[in-house]
Amino acid sequence: MSNGWRDKLAGARMRVDQEFNEQVIDSQFSNQEWGLIMTAVELDIDRPETPSEATLTANTENLEQIMPELENLPQGMARPGGGGDSGGVIDSLKSVLGFDSSDANGSGVDADELAAATELVEAYAAELQAHLEDQGRWTEVCSAAAAEQ
Template sequence: MSNQWRDRLAGARMQVDKRFDDRIRTSEFTNQQWGLIMTAVEFDIDNPEQPESAELVAKTDQVEHIIPELDNVPQGMGGAPMGQQQSQGGSGDGLLGKIRGFLGGNDDSGQSDEETLQAASALVGEYADELQQFLEEEGQWTSLCESAAAAK
């Protein structure tokens, strides 16, 4: 039962993803990179016992672990499922990208991993706000908060 509210949140996320597409297009991230970022994000509700003051929070603690991989996503993705690229074994670009990451970030963009992490976290925060707004507009927020409070 503890994941019931998260299952309901997943359905809303699919609808918000469509609304958020324009924001992703104007960001520094590709759709594939955004998808990878979102795999590292977990959502929680702060203060679900009081829906009127509760807040949907995106926990981005794990995002830092995928930042070095963002450089590898656009290269070779060309429509191939994400798992295929990883299962093909390490290519020179993948290994070099990891070495560059250990030596101080991604040389191609001129942006450090810390700056990329900050940009990703800010965009995830915008997404969480949009998702909560959607849930409120659809009249789902109160019941979602009640389910989250019951699960704690």
Template sequence: MSEWTDAIVGERMTVDNQFNDRVVASRFSSQEWGLIMTATEFEIEHADDPDDARIVADTSSLPAIMPELENVRSQVAAMGGAPSQGSAGGAGGSGGILGSIKSALGLDGGSGGGDGVDPEELEAAERLVQAYADELQAHLEDVGKWEQVRIAYQE
């Protein structure tokens, strides 16, 4: 099913640019948003029904990466940037970029998974990702590609 997303790369780039203001106004930095989007898959719910079909965000992988947002904040702060909203400091034991990658992959020896997941932050990420999905669908409808994408998803 990745072929349908490959076919809309250009449309996604347009929506990314349009959606940037929403990201800037959110609690997430652009680096955090990139991490969130990396952990998100998009599906078309009710693809066989033209009236009810809609793009939905599969956010089931988000809890695994949410603790990494604090590492991103710590790295930005260490490079002289201001920590983003919601940063509590005291992350402890940062291993730099390599440590972040190892942690994200579950290779850091920690328990990984849902540890340190702020439910409010997770919900905010899920809402923002679904808002992106809604904007992507609206854009596809506006440019006349929604029906083609919906059918491609089914194949």
């Protein structure tokens, strides 16, 4: 089954993925973690009927559900800078001292990590839109999205 306007993004996404890789490397997430994050994100276009006002947005409402899974990725794919210490002594000490940034309901989702993932996803969406505009494809994608509404 076709995803309509989203299918038109395939080539652009591959190109932007390559260009955006530097930002992923500079982030707290490994490439494998970034891949998992992007599986929880759906791209949408706000106001596609008016391309000059339209915005490519990242629906991140499912991010919180997959964030705990980042800790289950193989340790060989740990975050740059040794950030893959999940469940270690430092995490235990932070928790005991009250520096645990997990949410209050105990779901194990680190609020700072969720915010960082959301920010990175939003930057990706902005870069993808800029790429489409630079390539002269933004109006075509918006028209296809508007036709599906």
